[in-house]
Amino acid sequence: MTMDANADDDGTLNELENSENRQNNVEEDYSEENTDETSVSTESTFDLTLPATHSYLGHNLEELRGRTILDDGVYVNLPLLAKKSVMLFPGQTLPMTVFDAQTIDMIRTCIENDRTLGIVCLGYNKMVSIGTTAEIYECMYDPEQGFRLKAKGRQRFKILGVIIQGSDKITAQVQVLPEITLGPPFLDDRLTSLNHLRTHPRTEEEFKKQERVENLDAVVTPWPGWVYRQYDPLRLSLKIRQRLHFIESRGSSIPEEPADLSFWVAQNLVLDDNERIALLNYDCAISRLQREIKYLEEDKIFVCSNCDSYIGRQSHMFPMSKEGPQGTYCNSAGIIHETVTLYHAQGLTLSGSPPSLEYTWFPGYAWTIAMCSHCYVHMGWKFTAVQNNLKPKAFWGLTRKSFKSKKK
Ligand SMILES: [Zn+2]
Numbered sequence: 001m002t003m004d005a006n007a008d009d010d011g012t013l014n015e016l017e018n019s020e021n022r023q024n025n026v027e028e029d030y031s032e033e034n035t036d037e038t039s040v041s042t043e044s045t046f047d048l049t050l051p052a053t054h055s056y057l058g059h060n061l062e063e064l065r066g067r068t069i070l071d072d073g074v075y076v077n078l079p080l081l082a083k084k085s086v087m088l089f090p091g092q093t094l095p096m097t098v099f100d101a102q103t104i105d106m107i108r109t110c111i112e113n114d115r116t117l118g119i120v121c122l123g124y125n126k127m128v129s130i131g132t133t134a135e136i137y138e139c140m141y142d143p144e145q146g147f148r149l150k151a152k153g154r155q156r157f158k159i160l161g162v163i164i165q166g167s168d169k170i171t172a173q174v175q176v177l178p179e180i181t182l183g184p185p186f187l188d189d190r191l192t193s194l195n196h197l198r199t200h201p202r203t204e205e206e207f208k209k210q211e212r213v214e215n216l217d218a219v220v221t222p223w224p225g226w227v228y229r230q231y232d233p234l235r236l237s238l239k240i241r242q243r244l245h246f247i248e249s250r251g252s253s254i255p256e257e258p259a260d261l262s263f264w265v266a267q268n269l270v271l272d273d274n275e276r277i278a279l280l281n282y283d284c285a286i287s288r289l290q291r292e293i294k295y296l297e298e299d300k301i302f303v304c305s306n307c308d309s310y311i312g313r314q315s316h317m318f319p320m321s322k323e324g325p326q327g328t329y330c331n332s333a334g335i336i337h338e339t340v341t342l343y344h345a346q347g348l349t350l351s352g353s354p355p356s357l358e359y360t361w362f363p364g365y366a367w368t369i370a371m372c373s374h375c376y377v378h379m380g381w382k383f384t385a386v387q388n389n390l391k392p393k394a395f396w397g398l399t400r401k402s403f404k405s406k407k408k
Pocket residue numbers: 304305306307308309372373374375376377
């Protein structure tokens with residue numbers, strides 16, 4: 001038994017079949033059920049650190065030691081894992097269960113070397129030429145349960161050439177991309193006479209106070225202070241964190257450091273593959289944060305990828321994991337789902353099967369398969385608490401590829 005309504009590999013066949021019906025024959029109806037936001041309890045007794053441990057993979061995984069950091073700009077050959085709609089960002093955890101002998105062989109060789117492989121997102125017809133290295137930190141092989149492993153996203157790379165051996169075995173020559181870190185703008189042109197007025201602002205008011213000092217600094221440069229401020233990584237981070245307050249207030253830890261934050265947002269927002277690839281292409285957090293602020297400017301609505309039926313909205317996302325509202329989880333058949341947790345969703349129909357605790361990603365919660373009520377495509381799961389004292393009582397976990405965000 002698997003957690004998928006459509007259990008073919010990565011759901012690819014079903015998606016292709018469905019894409020033929022993608023001409024929407026459903027009238028656009030985004031009417032919302034009357035949900036009183038204040039009535040939704042955000043009280044939680046769930047231990048948010050549990051999902052990030054991916055305990056459904058078992059407790060007997062062997063820990064691998066050491067850390068591999070590749071030099072910026074270096075050329076290396078990497079074993080490549082191309083998955084449909086799975087994209088890894090630096091800092092993100094990737095759990096996997098692998099059954100296919102050739103991939104197991106590839107992963108074994110990888111563990112014997114530097115435990116690093118490349119993850120790229122497989123598009124419809126082509127492989128994207130950018131990816132992220134994944135470093136395996138825990139693994140275990142069992143003939144029945146397959147090769148289970150956990151890996152962490154580390155560094156971005158560009159694919160220069162691909163060597164395909166056999167049906168699945170892919171090695172790529174890649175260049176490791178640099179992460180450019182820039183400090184505050186016009187750092188070198190600062191007036192030393194103003195140094196005693198400089199602080200390390202964290203709040204909006206503190207940033208406002210610093211503006212006066214920056215405006216004086218800017219007098220000796222060709223452009224006014226407000227131009228530079230648009231490129232200040234700390235200011236951009238503050239703006240993003242203010243917009244993500246609804247997630248942070250519910251117990252998720254959002255990174256402070258601009259580069260970490262920019263990758264966290266890219267992973268956790270509901271963005272389609274093209275938008276995520278665009279974010280992965282930037283070498284600097286400033287560009288990523290600027291683009292991400294635009295995504296957060298309005299409360300987007302979520303619709304079914306297949307038929308455009310209304311499912312929910314961005315502000316219905318809430319974290320059921322310390323790592324954020326979107327996490328990558330793997331089912332017992334080895335299919336990886338980037339899963340977004342929402343406290344409210346509509347237009348979904350539950351399968352007739354009773355809730356199951358098998359391989360559950362959220363310990364204490366049983367899952368039931370949920371489909372789009374309009375087109376019956378698999379959307380994700382409803383998770384219901386099995387113990388009375390567990391809060392929230394229920395929530396939705398929707399798989400990212402089944403829905404998309406849209407301007408209202
Ligand atoms: Zn649908």
